[in-house]
Amino acid sequence: KNQVEQSPQSLIILEGKNCTLQCNYTVSPFSNLRWYKQDTGRGPVSLTIMTFSENTKSNGRYTATLDADTKQSSLHITASQLSDSASYICVVTFYNAGNMLTFGGGTRLMVKP
Amino acid sequence: DGGITQSPKYLFRKEGQNVTLSCEQNLNHDAMYWYRQDPGQGLRLIYYSQIVNDFQKGDIAEGYSVSREKKESFPLTVTSAQKNPTAFYLCASSISGHNSGNTIYFGEGSWLTVV
Numbered sequence: 121k122n123q124v125e126q127s128p129q130s131l132i133i134l135e136g137k138n139c140t141l142q143c144n145y146t147v148s149p150f151s152n153l154r155w156y157k158q159d160t161g162r163g164p165v166s167l168t169i170m171t172f173s174e175n176t177k178s179n180g181r182y183t184a185t186l187d188a189d190t191k192q193s194s195l196h197i198t199a200s201q202l203s204d205s206a207s208y209i210c211v212v213t214f215y216n217a218g219n220m221l222t223f224g225g226g227t228r229l230m231v232k233p
Numbered sequence: 234d235g236g237i238t239q240s241p242k243y244l245f246r247k248e249g250q251n252v253t254l255s256c257e258q259n260l261n262h263d264a265m266y267w268y269r270q271d272p273g274q275g276l277r278l279i280y281y282s283q284i285v286n287d288f289q290k291g292d293i294a295e296g297y298s299v300s301r302e303k304k305e306s307f308p309l310t311v312t313s314a315q316k317n318p319t320a321f322y323l324c325a326s327s328i329s330g331h332n333s334g335n336t337i338y339f340g341e342g343s344w345l346t347v348v
Contacts, residue, residue, distance in 0.1 A: 124275065129273075151334060154337075156339075161321075161342065161344075162341055162342065163237075163323055163325075163339030163340050163341045163342050164276075164323070164339045165339070166336045166337070166338070169334060169336065171334065209275070209276075213334075220278060220291075221276075221278070221337075222275070223275030223276040223277075224275055225273055225274055225275050226273075226275070
């Protein structure tokens with residue numbers, strides 16, 4: 121069964137600090153892996169999309185990495201800001217699921233002043 | 234501005250009632266989707282449509298129905314057969330289907346509560 125597991129479930133950091141969120145998936149191959157940011161009560165917004173052949177993709181202070189050998193992806197946030205407080209969702213498109221998206225449960229990040 | 238508009242933002246449903254959530258996009262996207270989000274869980278696909286007048290069931294289609302009469306519109310009806318409809322509903326669209334790697338854009342969501 122295709123699964124996408126994210127850790128930690130929640131995280132509190134101080135403004136200005138860096139943090140790393142983890143995403144593990146159980147099945148490959150996959151066509152792409154995405155990271156989304158979702159503010160409370162809002163729709164998710166795309167941060168990065170990586171194909172299976174890419175190792176890293178950046179979007180401003182957000183950098184996603186991918187290790188196909190260990191089936192892990194990380195989202196690194198640099199110099200966190202209060203506006204980074206949100207849920208971060210990892211999404212994998214698996215070939216064996218008709219290319220449908222499988223969503224992780226998300227990591228809820230809170231940045232405190 | 235281009236984007237996806239969902240309405241209403243908040244909706245209350247009585248037991249046994251059908252309700253319809255609206256989703257309109259002006260991005261000229263072929264593919265549209267409906268997802269359900271429950272607290273602490275990943276989004277789950279209800280229905281999707283890759284082209285006008287065609288749609289497919291997702292993982293949790295029971296108790297829901299959709300139509301795609303126009304490219305820009307993909308309304309979702311939550312029927313009385315859906316026993317646990319209280320959730321956050323998200324509409325999304327992309328230039329083409331899931332397997333294209335294109336960015337999927339989401340609306341702002343609709344909260345449905347059963348009273």
